[in-house]
Amino acid sequence: MGDREVDEQLVERAQAGDKHAFELLVAKYQRRLGRLINRFVRDSAEAEDVTQDAFIKAYRALPGFRGDSAFYTWLYRIGINTAKNYLLALGRRAPTSTHFDAEEAEAFEHAGLLHEVSTPENELMSKQVVAVVNESLLQLPDDLRMALTLREIEGLSYEEIATVMNCPIGTVRSRIFRARDAIAANLRPLLDTNENQRW
Amino acid sequence: MKQNISAFMDGELFEDEADNVLSRLKKNSELQQAWQEYHLIGDALRQPDYFANDFSARFHQRLETEPIVFAPRRRVMQKARYFAVSAAASMMALALVAWLSMQVDQERTPQLALAPQTLDIRPASFSNNNEINDYVMAHEEFSPTTDVHGVASYIHSVHR
């Protein structure tokens, strides 16, 4: 809910010529879109390239985005089309042949019907990131952990979280920030060293 | 400032603050890093099986070579600080009754100071004094009280 407002603001800025605003959207959705495309394009390195292509296509198609749907729904459609076209050009078939829309793609994701093939490096990295994030989460004080979980997993707004946790909204904002800040601090060494290992 | 990134990404800032944050994000690499990290944390919690390193940096290179898209579009302000005004329902009427009986403080009910002799000083009312009103008007123009809640900068100049 709060997500959509942020996306709209960023899209508006991007449409007005602010490339950096679009990059913020990319940073936000790169993993989600990448994961989706990975379902079609099984090789991780290829999938990443196709994801990049999809974002570029989305950037070029921005003038056509009028805000009728949510940004990520629109982005997903572009992602799927990009993936399918890529496979067609290579003479490969997509896992399912008939029309495919964003909702169906997500449904497939949840049902785990599409299999992913990832490189060992990628897999290791993502496992490490997930491990650090989850361990850090467990180490947090209860109220910080609860606030972040309600926000990120349950998708509640600050106001809803304030009601659930019986505290002022300002406290919710502060707890979520402190949780993120603490986890990010633990992630930083991992991300820094990884950047040094370019393949 | 990073706290604002956290609130902004959740869509919990008002428009005016969000604009401010976006402007700062553009120039501040530490804030950009926070944006990346916080989103990574959320993704790691929700869908722990995909990670692409270095994506943003590589995308940045590609985006640089793209011509700038320019198709501005006016959209409706979402989280404006004044809410409750929609196109269809643009009028809202409030009715207040019995305002005089409202308690000021929960512990005590104050009394109206109708008896002047209970005050230490007995000021004269300036209702018929035009000269004094000039000063009051000049003063009211700058009254900080109206910064806080608006309502009639010249309320005392009108009610003499």
Add this chain to the structure above:
Amino acid sequence: MNYNYLILLAYFISAATSFADPLRDDQAEWLKTMAFAAHQSNYSGTFVYQDGVGGHVDVSRITHVVDENGEHERLEKLNGERREIISSPNQVWLITNQGKVRIERRKGKRIFPALLPEQILMLKENYVIREVAEDRVAGIHVHAVLFKPKDNLRYTHKMWADSQTGLLLKAVVIDDRDRIIEQYAFTELTLGDKIDRSWMIVEPLAQSSLKSPNVVPVLTAKTTDWQIDAIPSGFKMTQHFCYPLKNRNRPVTHLVFSDGLAGISVFIEDLAGRENVNVGLSSQGVIQVYSRVAWNKLITVVGEVPPNTVIQVGDSVRYAGVE
């Protein structure tokens, strides 16, 4: 051992800053919301004003509209003699049965946002701000804020605003003995775009973007020659002018002090052979006016503060310039 001490210190510092924020942010947020609503909304309403000391009651209508030039306001007394003030970013008009009089505007256009961070800081320094969460008044969800001063040189303010829109519904000023100095409350308030704007002053765009030639916020020797020894702590001088006040032959020095919520103005002018100057104390609700003569000048203090305070300020004005 030194290492452990540093870790402990770092912990305390970070703990202190993290404790400081959450509640303070709420209060500041509500103040900002109230100020924003007041200055950025279009609204029209009727309110009842009561002078707690003098005892009289007035009913007025206020209309507030914002356009690309800024804020426009119309304030109309509905009972008694006709008295109306219409203001726009560059002009203020006073309308009575005797006719229309233009008052010069010295303050420039308000910029967005309406409540500056410095002002919020000042408010927090000088008042204990408590949000008194009161649920409903006559079926409307309201949010109340209490400003309690840290000394008895100012008044306590309490404001009730509509939770949904942030607009003020009622305000009360009380003294340290819990007596109501003044109060006003809306009996009816309408928000929206379909508000009558026929009364608004239309300014040509070119003119409104320039400062009015009569606005002279000049720092002259005159304004710095005067010292005010007993200004209450927490009040800062925010402006100083020297300009011709209506009907005066010589320019008047006007010093403006603010503590974030209450204002004190000090006017200093030549007596210049005037007779029949009024000295002493006068009041209208929360506004106290005190005049005194010294150094052949008429010193007038106007403030939303108790009588003792304006007297204290007025008596402590002294000339510190070179003769």
